[in-house]
Amino acid sequence: MKARTVVFWLHLITGTTAGAVILVMAATGVLLTFAPQLVEWAERDLRTVPAQAPGAARLDLDAIVAGARRASLEGRPTTVTVRAEPRSSVRVAFGRESALYLDPYTGATLGSGSWLGNALHVIEDWHRWLGSREIGKLFTGAANLAFLGMAISGMFLWWPRVPGRRLLRAVTVPSFSLRGRARDVNWHNSIGIWCAPVLIVITLTGAVMSYQWANDLLYRLTGNVPPPPPTGGQGPMAQGGGRQRSQGADATASGETRRTNLAAIMARAEQQVPGWVAITMRLPQRPGAPVVAIIQEPPAWHPAPRSQLTLDASTAAVVSWEPFAAQNLGRRLRSWVRPLHTGEAAGLVGQAVAGLASTGGVVLVYTGVALAWRRFRGWMGASAPVRVPRSTADNRQQVSGSTRASQP
Numbered sequence: 001m002k003a004r005t006v007v008f009w010l011h012l013i014t015g016t017t018a019g020a021v022i023l024v025m026a027a028t029g030v031l032l033t034f035a036p037q038l039v040e041w042a043e044r045d046l047r048t049v050p051a052q053a054p055g056a057a058r059l060d061l062d063a064i065v066a067g068a069r070r071a072s073l074e075g076r077p078t079t080v081t082v083r084a085e086p087r088s089s090v091r092v093a094f095g096r097e098s099a100l101y102l103d104p105y106t107g108a109t110l111g112s113g114s115w116l117g118n119a120l121h122v123i124e125d126w127h128r129w130l131g132s133r134e135i136g137k138l139f140t141g142a143a144n145l146a147f148l149g150m151a152i153s154g155m156f157l158w159w160p161r162v163p164g165r166r167l168l169r170a171v172t173v174p175s176f177s178l179r180g181r182a183r184d185v186n187w188h189n190s191i192g193i194w195c196a197p198v199l200i201v202i203t204l205t206g207a208v209m210s211y212q213w214a215n216d217l218l219y220r221l222t223g224n225v226p227p228p229p230p231t232g233g234q235g236p237m238a239q240g241g242g243r244q245r246s247q248g249a250d251a252t253a254s255g256e257t258r259r260t261n262l263a264a265i266m267a268r269a270e271q272q273v274p275g276w277v278a279i280t281m282r283l284p285q286r287p288g289a290p291v292v293a294i295i296q297e298p299p300a301w302h303p304a305p306r307s308q309l310t311l312d313a314s315t316a317a318v319v320s321w322e323p324f325a326a327q328n329l330g331r332r333l334r335s336w337v338r339p340l341h342t343g344e345a346a347g348l349v350g351q352a353v354a355g356l357a358s359t360g361g362v363v364l365v366y367t368g369v370a371l372a373w374r375r376f377r378g379w380m381g382a383s384a385p386v387r388v389p390r391s392t393a394d395n396r397q398q399v400s401g402s403t404r405a406s407q408p
Contacts, residue, residue, distance in 0.1 A: 004156075004157070004161075007153050007156055007157060008157055010149075010153065011150055011153045011154060011157060012368075012372060012375075014146050014149060014150055015146075015150055015365070015368045015369070015372070016368075016369065016372050017146070018142070018143045018146040018147070019365050019368065019369050021130070021139050021140060021142075021143035022143050022146065022147050022361065022365055023362060023365040023366075024126060024127075024130065025127055025140060025143060025144065025147075025361075026358050026359075026361030026362045026364075026365065027358075027362055028123050028124070028126050028127035029127060029202075029354070029358035029361070030355055030358045030359050030362065031120070031123050032120065032123060032124060032127060032342075033343075033351055033352070033354065033355030033358070034348075034351055034355070035120045035123075035124070036344070037348075038116060038120065039114070039116065039117045039120060042114040042115075042116040042117055043101075043111075043113060043114045043117055045110070045111075046089060046101040046110045046111045046113070046114070047088060047089055047091075047101060048087050048088065048089065049088070049089050049104070049105065049110070050087075051087060052086070052087075052105055056105055057105075058104045058105055059104060059105065059106070059107050060262075060263050061080065061082070061090075061262040061263050061266050062260075062261070062262045062263055063107060064080075064090050064092070064102050064104060064107055065077055065080055065092055065262060065283075067102060067107045067109070068092035068100045068102055068109070071100060071109045072092075072094055072098070072100055074094035074095070074097070074098045075094055075095070076094070076283075076285065077092050077093065077094055078093055078094060078095055078282065078283055078285070079091075079092075079093040079280055079281065079282050079283065080092050080093075080262065080281045080283065081093070081278060081279070081280045081281075082104075082266065082279050082281075083277070083278045084276055084277055084278065088104075089101040089103060089104065089110055090102045090103075090104045098112060098113075099112060101113075127140075128140060137210070140210070141207075141210040141211060144203050144206040144207055144210055145203070145207055147199065147203050147361070148199075148200065148203035148204060148207065151192075151195075151196045151203060152196075152200060154192045154196055154364075155192075155193065155196045158171055158188075158189040158192050158193050158196075159171070159193070170186065170189075171186075171189040171190055171193060172189075172190050172193055172194070173190055174186060174187055174190045174191060175190075181371065181374055184367040184370045184371050184374075185367075185371065187363060187367050188363075188364060188367040188368060191360045191363050191364060191367075192364055194360065195356075195357045195360030195364070198353060198354065198356075198357035199357050199360070199361060201340055201341075202340075202341055202354060202357065202358075205337045205338070205340045205341035206341055208334070208337045209337060209338065209341065212229050215334070218330060218333055218334055218337075219330035219331075219334070220330075221330075222328070222329040222330040222333060223329075223330075224328045224329060224330035224331070226330070227331075260283065260291065260313045260314065261313070261314055261315070261316055262281065262291075264315075264316035265281060265291050265293065265311050265313075265316045266279065266281070267316075268309075268311060268316045268318070269281070269293040269295055269309055269311075272293075272295060272307070272309050272321065273295045273297055273307060273323075275297070275298055276295050276296065276297060277296045277297060277298055278295075278296040279293055279294070279295050279296070280293070280294045280296075281293050281294075282294070284313050288313075289313065290310050290311060290312055290313055290319050291310070291311050291312075291313050292308060292310050293308070293309040293310075293311065294306050294307075294308055295307045295308075297324060302324070302335065302336070302339075303339050303344055303345060303347070304339070304344075305324040305335075306324060306335070307321075307322060307323045307324045308320075308321075308322040309321055309322075341354075342354060
């Protein structure tokens with residue numbers, strides 16, 4: 001059996017098996033193309049506060065977080081995000097599911113988000129794990145790897161075996177005048193060839209985000225030791241970011257807040273990176289745990305360089321400092337995974353390219369399934385017995401008998 005035949009059948013079987021999940025991931029990827037900009041626009045009234053008089057003082061950050069806890073029924077806060085822009089509000093998150101925006105000058109609660117932001121959050125959940133992290137993540141991770149294999153094998157299958165200008169044009173230029181099978185073949189080949197390089201980047205980075213072994217492999221290939229995987233007890237939902245709340249847990253959270261000096265921690269983080277853009281503090285969810293401050297620096301060769309500062313929750317003493325410029329090669333490459341996956345590494349142009357490639361993925365699934373269905377119907381038609389009407393069979397017998405009778 002020829003290698004091309006083996007690759008073709010692997011490509012066909014993989015596509016028909018994982019096609020439905022790939023279709024969901026590609027379609028949701030299209031909807032998420034400009035999600036950061038859309039959410040920023042939809043929540044502009046929540047993320048921006050009125051201009052203040054010169055010299056207006058901001059409230060103590062501990063007071064702002066305490067006010068967010070009183071206004072929310074979502075349990076204990078998990079992160080606090082402060083932006084350097086004077087008119088920016090403070091965002092206090094309660095796990096992945098909810099957050100409150102507060103005025104840093106008055107402490108007033110501005111809101112919890114927009115309908116568009118909530119809708120895109122649901123779409124992202126479907127894109128990442130079909131709406132269920134516990135069950136769907138297994139399918140999306142496997143489908144992502146399948147899509148990676150199909151993009152690589154597709155480039156081999158779609159490229160013409162015989163060189164020639166006419167054949168090259170036939171498989172690289174989409175035709176809108178064709179119909180039926182010819183159209184599906186043309187679109188599958190031409191769109192696949194143009195989208196495959198981008199889809200390979202998207203699926204490769206998706207594998208790194210989906211699987212711990214892929215994440216660790218990225219570090220090992222650069223000669224660096226992979227960081228320890230996050231434990232289940234340290235996730236936002238496991239740390240009390242869920243929707244249920246008990247009186248005992250709330251009392252514990254209040255006690256931890258009194259021991260956490262957020263104002264001193266914020267001041268220390270500001271001093272660490274002059275010119276910072278935003279600071280996100282991961283609040284301790286157990287006694288004695290430190291505060292981790294993720295400090296976003298002004299964009300340079302990376303769209304959003306981030307340094308990590310770990311501090312003692314009560315004294316604000318520095319436990320560890322990991323500036324972005326001093327990170328090892330493995331960690332620097334890992335910081336590029338998400339921007340490459342979403343296209344944000346190249347700004348709006350990169351996001352548009354990623355969105356077009358995801359649209360191409362939708363077309364590839366449609367045309368691939370259509371071609372497979374036509375092939376299946378052809379097999380069924382070829383294997384079905386041909387039934388001859390009785391009158392026609394009698395006529396054939398009569399003709400055959402007359403012919404034998406006329407022979408000498």
